[in-house]
Amino acid sequence: MASYPFSTIEPKWQKYWDDNNTYSTPDDYTKPKYYVLDMFPYPSGTGLHIGHPEGYVATDIIARYKRMKGFNVLHPMGFDAFGLPTEQYSMKHNVHPITATEKNVENFKRQLKMLGLGYDWSREINTTYPEYYKWTQWIFLKIYNSWYDKDLQRARPINELPIPATITSPKDIEDYRDSKRLAFNASIPVNWCEGLGTVLANEEVDEWVAKGYTVERRPMRQLMLRITEYADRLLEDLELVEWPSSTKEMQKHWIGKSTGAEIEFQVSGDTNHTIKVFTTRPDTVFGATYLVLAPEHPLVEHVATSDNLSIIEEYRKRASLKSDLERTELAKEKTGVFTGGYAVNPATKAKVPIWIADYVLAHYGTGAIMAVPGHDDRDFVFATAFNLPIVRVVSDGIDGELTAAFTDNGLNVNSASTDVSLNGLSTEDAKVTIIQWLEKNNIGIGKVQYRLRDWLFSRQRYWGEPVPILYYDDGTKRALDEDELPLMLPKVDHFKPAGTGESPLALVDSWVNFIDPKTGKHARYETNTMPQWAGSCWYYLRYLDTKNSTKFCASDKEKYWMGTTGVDLYVGGAEHAVLHLLYARFWHKVLYDYGLVSSKEPFARLFHQGLILGEDGTKMSKSIGKSVSPDAIVTEFGADALRVFEMFMGPLEAAKPWQTKGVEGVLRFLNRAWRLIATDDGAPLPVLQEIPLTNEQEFVLHSMIKKVGDDIETLSFNTAVSQMMIFVNEFTQCEIKPRSAMEKFVVCLAPFAPHIAEELWQILGHTTSIFLEKFPTVDETKLIQSTVEIVLQVNSKIKSKAVVPVESTDDELETFCSCR
RNA sequence: GCGUUGGUGGCGAAAUGGCAGACGCACAGGACUUAAAAUCCUGGGGAGUUACAUCCGUGUGGGUUCGAGUCCCACCCGACGCACCA
Numbered sequence: 001m002a003s004y005p006f007s008t009i010e011p012k013w014q015k016y017w018d019d020n021n022t023y024s025t026p027d028d029y030t031k032p033k034y035y036v037l038d039m040f041p042y043p044s045g046t047g048l049h050i051g052h053p054e055g056y057v058a059t060d061i062i063a064r065y066k067r068m069k070g071f072n073v074l075h076p077m078g079f080d081a082f083g084l085p086t087e088q089y090s091m092k093h094n095v096h097p098i099t100a101t102e103k104n105v106e107n108f109k110r111q112l113k114m115l116g117l118g119y120d121w122s123r124e125i126n127t128t129y130p131e132y133y134k135w136t137q138w139i140f141l142k143i144y145n146s147w148y149d150k151d152l153q154r155a156r157p158i159n160e161l162p163i164p165a166t167i168t169s170p171k172d173i174e175d176y177r178d179s180k181r182l183a184f185n186a187s188i189p190v191n192w193c194e195g196l197g198t199v200l201a202n203e204e205v206d207e208w209v210a211k212g213y214t215v216e217r218r219p220m221r222q223l224m225l226r227i228t229e230y231a232d233r234l235l236e237d238l239e240l241v242e243w244p245s246s247t248k249e250m251q252k253h254w255i256g257k258s259t260g261a262e263i264e265f266q267v268s269g270d271t272n273h274t275i276k277v278f279t280t281r282p283d284t285v286f287g288a289t290y291l292v293l294a295p296e297h298p299l300v301e302h303v304a305t306s307d308n309l310s311i312i313e314e315y316r317k318r319a320s321l322k323s324d325l326e327r328t329e330l331a332k333e334k335t336g337v338f339t340g341g342y343a344v345n346p347a348t349k350a351k352v353p354i355w356i357a358d359y360v361l362a363h364y365g366t367g368a369i370m371a372v373p374g375h376d377d378r379d380f381v382f383a384t385a386f387n388l389p390i391v392r393v394v395s396d397g398i399d400g401e402l403t404a405a406f407t408d409n410g411l412n413v414n415s416a417s418t419d420v421s422l423n424g425l426s427t428e429d430a431k432v433t434i435i436q437w438l439e440k441n442n443i444g445i446g447k448v449q450y451r452l453r454d455w456l457f458s459r460q461r462y463w464g465e466p467v468p469i470l471y472y473d474d475g476t477k478r479a480l481d482e483d484e485l486p487l488m489l490p491k492v493d494h495f496k497p498a499g500t501g502e503s504p505l506a507l508v509d510s511w512v513n514f515i516d517p518k519t520g521k522h523a524r525y526e527t528n529t530m531p532q533w534a535g536s537c538w539y540y541l542r543y544l545d546t547k548n549s550t551k552f553c554a555s556d557k558e559k560y561w562m563g564t565t566g567v568d569l570y571v572g573g574a575e576h577a578v579l580h581l582l583y584a585r586f587w588h589k590v591l592y593d594y595g596l597v598s599s600k601e602p603f604a605r606l607f608h609q610g611l612i613l614g615e616d617g618t619k620m621s622k623s624i625g626k627s628v629s630p631d632a633i634v635t636e637f638g639a640d641a642l643r644v645f646e647m648f649m650g651p652l653e654a655a656k657p658w659q660t661k662g663v664e665g666v667l668r669f670l671n672r673a674w675r676l677i678a679t680d681d682g683a684p685l686p687v688l689q690e691i692p693l694t695n696e697q698e699f700v701l702h703s704m705i706k707k708v709g710d711d712i713e714t715l716s717f718n719t720a721v722s723q724m725m726i727f728v729n730e731f732t733q734c735e736i737k738p739r740s741a742m743e744k745f746v747v748c749l750a751p752f753a754p755h756i757a758e759e760l761w762q763i764l765g766h767t768t769s770i771f772l773e774k775f776p777t778v779d780e781t782k783l784i785q786s787t788v789e790i791v792l793q794v795n796s797k798i799k800s801k802a803v804v805p806v807e808s809t810d811d812e813l814e815t816f817c818s819c820r
Numbered sequence: 821g822c823g824u825u826g827g828u829g830g831c832g833a834a835a836u837g838g839c840a841g842a843c844g845c846a847c848a849g850g851a852c853u854u855a856a857a858a859u860c861c862u863g864g865g866g867a868g869u870u871a872c873a874u875c876c877g878u879g880u881g882g883g884u885u886c887g888a889g890u891c892c893c894a895c896c897c898g899a900c901g902c903a904c905c906a
Binding site for chain 1: 822823833834842843846858860901903904905
């Protein structure tokens with residue numbers, strides 16, 4: 001026999017599991033629950049990549065193990081099927097996205113089943129199904145119909161928003177509400193991609209530029225979600241979750257909280273205009289020797305003197321033409337021009353020049369900075385390049401001439417006026433003192449600033465969730481009511497972009513030209529659709545109650561499965577460290593504010609599986625033809641060999657090169673395991689007998705049970721597999737195979753290699769699925785050996801080794817050693 | 821530049837401060853075979869010796885310790901992410 005018959009037993013057991021609903025998850029509240037979740041895939045046309053199974057097999061092992069440990073385990077799967085690639089594919093091949101999606105999903109499901117992954121398919125979800133996106137729209141409306149109460153630190157219904165007494169007309173009240181909603185319209189410069197015919201979120205730009213598309217800035221009316229209101233909670237609640245530190249750090253950085261002050265500089269000779277700057281170092285205000293505005297800053301024309309206007313205009317034009325890429329490439333060189341205008345430093349009362357430079361970003365802070373070249377690296381470089389004065393206001397203890405910015409904390413110097421003095425104060429104290437002084441004199445205020453920006457939530461695309469808002473001819477609008485959901489995506493033959501910067505939906509007559517049945521008024525729906533992230537913001541909740549047509553998820557099910565900490569284990573790629581995980585946390589917190597979910601955070605424990613690289617250790621890419629197809633591997637070596645190999649390659653989190661030879665090695669191991677129990681014909685071995693184990697065999701068996709169990713808990717699957725290999729190697733050498741040990745081994749192997757385990761279990765005479773068994777328990781007494789080898793060292797050099805009884809006392813050992 | 825990680829045989833990798841390299845791949849030798857494949861057994865860090873002894877070995881240099889791959893300090897290199905955010 002070349003190999004055990006995986007090609008017949010794998011389909012056999014997959015059918016058995018399907019027929020017997022082996023993996024269906026009951027809502028059995030009497031058992032402790034365990035919710036283990038994969039990041040659901042985007043069903044592309046190319047099918048599963050060899051990297052997909054890595055995370056899926058890991059969670060599959062955990063799920064099977066936990067079930068065998070007595071937990072009620074939820075391990076569902078679904079498809080994140082809206083999105084640009086499918087739409088692009090559809091346009092190119094002239095098939096409808098619905099058709100393309102169905103086809104791709106079907107292929108993905110075939111491949112997932114082929115791998116023996118034990119999902120409860122009755123809980124499958126697909127973000128493009130109206131039964132699903134009805135609730136995506138419903139949650140969106142929850143957000144739309146909310147404002148953020150800063151005092152209570154939570155979202156509240158928009159009709160509870162206090163309306164100022166000065167606002168009385170219905171239109172003004174509506175406008176006021178619109179200005180406070182968590183979903184709002186804004187006309188902002190966006191990343192417009194002509195090739196795709198849509199706008200992109202800042203975060204998405206790089207991905208498409210890398211694929212060869214060009215992206216330009218263009219002001220457009222867009223739907224935004226006010227994620228910034230949740231900045232603090234998104235930051236603080238990272239403390240509550242067990243996530244990789246790199247991911248936490250990335251989110252912290254993305255949120256970018258910085259504490260400082262806003263300071264107003266009076267424009268020199270113009271009491272009507274002030275320039276507001278944001279700084280994290282208000283303590284250095286005495287060292288602010290000039291101001292810099294972003295080129296796009298609204299006050300630039302105002303402060304500029306006429307003789308400088310043309311040069312300013314030229315500079316602005318140049319800056320606007322620079323792509324983001326060029327801006328970063330040219331990061332080393334600082335450019336800028338003098339406006340001709342001056343402002344008054346509120347601390348020193350000195351006249352300081354106002355410059356513009358593109359290293360000051362219009363969209364961060366106030367779009368203007370006070371430059372303190374003595375204590376900020378960028379300002380120092382700029383001041384040196386343009387010959388601007390550099391003043392020391394913080395002592396470094398030596399106080400020589402500044403040859404570089406001194407950015408550390410220190411004691412203030414040269415920081416006194418008739419009104420206020422910071423001299424001698426530490427940086428921390430100086431900040432407090434100056435902010436008090438600024439606030440008292442009404443020229444500044446302590447301020448917390450975030451890097452996080454509101455979430456651009458609309459796309460000019462067809463293949464996404466429709467936004468459930470309609471507009472009337474008179475300029476008024478309304479959001480749909482719950483009983484009007486889902487707002488179905490119209491089935492159209494032409495889904496190419498309108499070419500006007502509008503979504504394809506703008507060309508659909510029934511969409512933009514109809515009578516609203518509720519009001520009888522002529523109306524058009526919002527033509528933009530939601531971004532791909534929307535569906536994945538809450539899918540983990542829908543799995544709990546996929547068929548519910550009256551709620552997004554029944555509350556008793558939510559309470560049981562999510563508990564107070566959320567999904568027990570969430571496994572997926574690190575590429576989602578910021579976007580998906582931040583957006584999902586945001587939506588979850590809105591739901592939490594309404595008491596619709598019971599945990600503050602959606603995902604208690606997060607794990608990123610590492611990349612699987614090509615055999616040469618570089619990134620696998622289809623274009624170079626290096627990619628390995630899971631189908632081919634399964635055909636040649638079997639799904640179990642693929643599963644075990646992917647777990648054996650190395651630590652789950654590490655990037656590891658693929659080795660087809662390694663799969664062969666694992667297949668050898670499975671063959672050896674088979675031969676431990678069965679003949680080539682699949683009959684039990686005659687030497688399989690009910691005999692007691694020797695002490696040594698007991699030790700090997702229980703070491704294996706312990707190691708496998710412990711390693712599964714810590715996701716160290718590679719060493720668990722090693723230990724099973726050791727077990728097989730040891731027992732291969734035994735003439736008689738003790739039946740009880742073989743049975744326990746097969747149960748340990750089952751989470752890793754479910755098909756061969758079921759088959760061997762049947763060969764061993766069992767008639768029910770091995771996954772109804774309990775995972776073996778470790779008998780710690782079997783791990784205690786009667787003798788132990790000790791190493792005798794003198795000055796840490798090994799002098800001798802000896803085998804001694806394990807219960808030897810210190811005295812006995814000393815006596816023993818001195819005799820050697 | 822900043823953040824997070826890593827750096828151990830020919831390769832993937834193991835190793836509560838206590839025999840470095842478990843387990844697997846590749847390789848070499850042997851058994852079985854007419855032969856090969858498959859399988860089984862055996863061997864492999866380096867130098868050195870007929871063999872033993874011995875010495876050197878976990879990116880580099882220091883330190884702590886009876887003892888360091890593991891802890892501390894500095895540096896070098898790689899991967900991933902961020903990158904003028906005031």
